[in-house]
Amino acid sequence: MKEKIKIFLDTDLLEKYLLGSTTTEESLRVERYIAMYPEVREAYNELQENLEIFAKMHALKTPQGLKEQILFRIRQEKRSRSKFYRFAVAASIAALIFAGATYFFYNQNKSLQEENLIVNSKIQDLENDMKIQLEDIRNQYIVLNNPNTRRFTVNGNKKAQELKAVAYVNPVKKLSYINVSNLPQLPEDKCFQMWAEVNGEMVNLGIIKQFDDKEKLLALPYADNAVSYITIEPQGGNETPTVQNIVANIKF
DSSP: OHHHHHHHHHSSHHHHHHTTOOOHHHHHHHHHHHHHOHHHHHHHHHHHHHHHHHHHHTOOOOOTTHHHHHHHHHHHHHHHHHHHHHHHHHHHHSTTTSHHHHHHHHHHHHHHHHHHHHHHHHHHHHHHHHHHHHHHHHHHHHHHHOTTOEEEEEEOOGGGTTOEEEEEEETTTTEEEEEEEEOOOOOTTEEEEEEEEETTEEEEEEEEOOOSOTTOOEEEOOOTTOEEEEEEEETTOOSSOOGGGEEEEEEO
8 A cells, every 4th residue: 555655646646736737537536545545645735835835936926017007008098989989970970071080080099909909919928928937937846846856966167166056857757957056257258158959959048147046947958868068158148159168067
């Protein structure tokens, strides 16, 4: 019986159940194990508490003033449409006299509709960004709490001895992240840049900055036997890595 419980806990069904991504059959199995086995129930409660803490730490705030901007835009639209309808009625009585005014307000309404499309597009982009960030937070939670995750300590070479980082790799979920906890000081015209070798090609992962949040994780492309590098490049970054300026190798 103990072996059966251990096998169940080694799966990610509890995590999937908490995140609402289990099938109906998987959900029934999880609920049955939680009800029957105290060890599973205890693990479930612990995961639930960890997820709540993690979610609170990384809660996303709505951009300041977004609600007011949307309400202001709606009020503008209502006022403009009201004006348009009043002038349309007047134009129907004296079409020749008010033809110019009708045409003017038609253009105004068309312009307002175009602006509304832009506002709606920006709101949609914001929603998509929030979905991506929530998915990233979910993946970070899995990587940090899954027993299959492997941890690699990364140290800089002689060119950057103070560089300290930790890489987290989960071959089951095919996820990998890195936490750069310390970066040495560089001249103002230099910066650190990260790269990953994917399918034989070097992929630019962007410039690394000294984060105020020491727990911040950066996503890495996952691949079997992957290799990532940190180099010193000119300020603003480079299109290709400067091989002689490699300061750290990260092999999974």
